[in-house]
Amino acid sequence: MHPAEIRHDESSIPYGLNRVLWGESSWVEASTELPFEAMGVQIFGDNTIGWARILFDGQEVWRGDTQKIWSEKARFGGYIEVSGFEPGKHTLRIESLGVDYRPVTVAFFGFSEEKRVSAEDPLN
Numbered sequence: 381m382h383p384a385e386i387r388h389d390e391s392s393i394p395y396g397l398n399r400v401l402w403g404e405s406s407w408v409e410a411s412t413e414l415p416f417e418a419m420g421v422q423i424f425g426d427n428t429i430g431w432a433r434i435l436f437d438g439q440e441v442w443r444g445d446t447q448k449i450w451s452e453k454a455r456f457g458g459y460i461e462v463s464g465f466e467p468g469k470h471t472l473r474i475e476s477l478g479v480d481y482r483p484v485t486v487a488f489f490g491f492s493e494e495k496r497v498s499a500e501d502p503l504n
Contacts, residue, residue, distance in 0.1 A: 383491050384412040398424075399486045401432065404478030410489040411471040418492040419472045420461030423449065423484060429456055430482025435473040436462045443477070446484055459490065 388408040393400040399408045410419065421434060423446045433443040442460050449458030462472060476484045 383414055383416075384410040384489060386410050386489065393483075395485065397488070401474065401476035401484040401486065402478075403476060403481070405475060406478075406484075407473055407475040408486050409471055409473035411469065412491065413469045414491070415467040415493075416470075416491045417494045418461050418463035418490075419470060420459050420490040420492075421472060421474050422459045422487040422490065423457040423474070424455065424487040425457055425483070425485035426454060427451075427456055428482050430484050431477040431479040432484045433475050433477060434460050434462075435471075435475065436465070437470055447482075457485070457487070461490070461492075463492070 388399050389406055391403060391406045392408055393402060401407065423429065423432065427447060429446045431444065432446050434441050441462055447456045450456065472489065474486055
């Protein structure tokens with residue numbers, strides 16, 4: 381079983397395993413019913429990445445210039461995570477705002493389970 385169903389609108393552009401959101405309202409989303417503790421989305425690119433918003437179950441949880449989240453060695457973006465939700469079906473969606481016509485590159489979605497690694501027994 382896959383942890384999530386990934387969907388995107390037809391105006392998003394495939395770039396290897398990533399999706400590039402270009403123009404207003406271009407989007408990609410991940411939906412799951414598995415009991416994850418957190419869900420997140422990784423935005424990553426060069427200094428040309430633009431503005432986006434993140435929605436969790438249809439509610440906006442973040443909005444801004446993706447280039448300003450983080451930068452190091454001429455790479456920009458960051459990981460935005462949502463946690464503290466009840467088990468059930470959830471959808472995390474990222475939409476391009478098209479504010480300045482710069483693309484938003486979505487590298488991947490991430491999911492965290494409650495299981496933790498122990499220093500005494502790292503394989504269990």
